[in-house]
Amino acid sequence: MRPALQKFPADFGHPPRVLAFWRRLVRAALATRTDTPFFLCSAEPIAEALVELQELAGAAQPPIRHWLSCKTQPLAPLLRWWRRQGRPIEVVSEFEYRAARHEGFVTENILINGPAKHRWLPRVAAPGLRVNFDSLRELKELLPLAKQLQWHVGLRLRTSLEHDPEHPEFPTQFGFEAAEAMAALKALRRADLKVEALHFHLRTNVPGAAVYEEAIAEAHSFCVAANWWPAFLDCGGGLPPRHTFSPGGKAFAAEFSLPALRKVFRRWLPRFQGLRELWLENGRFVSARSGVLVVTVLDVKERAGLRQLICDGGRTLNALVSNWEEHGLISLPPRSGPQVLTAVHGPTCMAFDQLTRRPLARSLRPGDRLIWLEAGAYHLPWETQFSHGRAAVFWHEGDNLSVARSAGEFADWWGRGR
Ligand SMILES: Cc1ncc(COP(=O)(O)O)c(C=O)c1O
The missing domain is CATH 3.20.20.10 (Alanine racemase)
Incomplete structure (x- = not known):
């Protein structure tokens, strides 16, 4: 059973340069593609x-x-x-x-x-x-x-x-x-x-x-x-x-x-x-350290002392490992201030679709981007297409950011084998 309250260090043990590295790359990716979810991986x-x-x-x-x-x-x-x-x-x-x-x-x-x-x-x-x-x-x-x-x-x-x-x-x-x-x-x-x-x-x-x-x-x-x-x-x-x-x-x-x-x-x-x-x-x-998953907060609910962020990606689609593991989670823009117990959900119709439940800044709001760290291992192989298409994947190498895989479309999801 997942405990309801956990405290992680704000940097999840990373030196500040690592969080800055990912925020900079995610901003660069968002400048070319505003749609999420996507994975961003780097050499x-x-x-x-x-x-x-x-x-x-x-x-x-x-x-x-x-x-x-x-x-x-x-x-x-x-x-x-x-x-x-x-x-x-x-x-x-x-x-x-x-x-x-x-x-x-x-x-x-x-x-x-x-x-x-x-x-x-x-x-x-x-x-x-x-x-x-x-x-x-x-x-x-x-x-x-x-x-x-x-x-x-x-x-x-x-x-x-x-x-x-x-x-x-x-x-x-x-x-x-x-x-x-x-x-x-x-x-x-x-x-x-x-x-x-x-x-x-x-x-x-x-x-x-x-x-x-x-x-x-x-x-x-x-x-x-x-x-x-x-x-x-x-x-x-x-x-x-x-x-x-x-x-x-x-x-x-x-x-x-x-x-x-x-x-x-x-x-x-x-x-x-x-x-x-x-x-x-x-x-x-x-490779765990070489990738992040980026999702967007679409909706916010509050019930029974729990704040719930409904996002466009999450465990069912992109991060099955969140069933067994907790990873760092940071936001763009960075949000600070008082924290409240918050559950981060993906968009599928499954209560299972919960990336994490932990104290997060109350100031997080719809439109914010959440960056799930250490997503470079066992995320892509365990992706699903549960009611949705696959996420896009960016690849970063040297000064170059390219699309390694475009997001799944309706034709990919429905077209083959029907
Ligand atoms: C034969 C073999 N080698 C290597 C690995 C990689 O394991 P890990 O990601 O834990 O390093 C696996 C993972 O299941 C494996 O089955």
């Missing part, structure tokens, strides 16, 4: 995240390769920007794979993850693909292709740290149990295929470095038992982004420290014989 914060991730590197350990988690923010100009940095991409579906190809990623720079790939991978199979297998059935079905096309293969191990976040007593559905992974190794060896990578992905918003340590220790035990060592250890994603909060108001990253994770890597990576690279696939940490 700059992604570049900053990559600089921060350099904290994880250490002279005494193998180099780290950062894969772009495509599912987190499947946005064409982002893919192009990332590729131009010479960086690789991780995909988990046929459409993501095709998007990566469309945006010019070469085979060796695409890592294929995800469950049940035997459904779609044969349709796009090519020589030399990098594939992390997820199950024995998938492996059996894809093995002839893998052998014929000389794929670079890996195994996803389900460590005991991976469970349903809402019901931790249940495991996730991903990867091999250790005994299955052992059988997979044997099958791949029999087929003369070298297994290059061992992969795990813990979950999202991993609270601290100690969880990675336990998982890496399990992966290590597996390698000892199998008498096999991967060239690449792929620790997946899961780093919590800063400035996102639980419904109780606790920052997800409150206890996470990159230097502590570096120490974990320093302790464990030398124990993996012949390890050539550490791979990471962080989604949220890299």
Whole structure:
């Protein structure tokens, strides 16, 4: 249950330059398009995240390769920007794979993850693909292709740290149990295929470095038992982004420290014989900060001690993550003065459509723009068209602000497949 009253710092932990950056960009976007909702995404914060991730590197350990988690923010100009940095991409579906190809990623720079790939991978199979297998059935079905096309293969191990976040007593559905992974190794060896990578992905918003340590220790035990060592250890994603909060108001990253994770890597990576690279696939940490959602207040109601702002975008259409997360919310123009408990609603006919409920300035009024921060991860992939069209998306890079996707129109909503 979402508590009714929460206090967030006015800057949500951001330095003032970050809020000024977004206000300036949103003003620039509004100068070209007054209609909301829209997303505004920028390459700059992604570049900053990559600089921060350099904290994880250490002279005494193998180099780290950062894969772009495509599912987190499947946005064409982002893919192009990332590729131009010479960086690789991780995909988990046929459409993501095709998007990566469309945006010019070469085979060796695409890592294929995800469950049940035997459904779609044969349709796009090519020589030399990098594939992390997820199950024995998938492996059996894809093995002839893998052998014929000389794929670079890996195994996803389900460590005991991976469970349903809402019901931790249940495991996730991903990867091999250790005994299955052992059988997979044997099958791949029999087929003369070298297994290059061992992969795990813990979950999202991993609270601290100690969880990675336990998982890496399990992966290590597996390698000892199998008498096999991967060239690449792929620790997946899961780093919590800063400035996102639980419904109780606790920052997800409150206890996470990159230097502590570096120490974990320093302790464990030398124990993996012949390890050539550490791979990471962080989604949220890299891209949450790179986007905002902009909505307009259309109507105001007051009832039972609650002020309600009805806006043209919100949870149902644009921000499903607001079901689990609280993010910074600022306005244009900035409004100050006394605060009252305020619920921010989207336009759909669903009580569920509530972006947040927290104290906000009473001076907010119809026509004001609200800027929902940290909207660069898991907002676009979870968008809906519930009674309305999709939001436009702006992309900012250098001095350039362009439209990455125009707003959905009636024909998009109604036209196809009716
Ligand atoms: C295999 C894999 N890698 C990476 C990620 C990215 O996770 P996050 O955004 O928490 O870093 C996910 C997310 O579900 C995933 O399933």
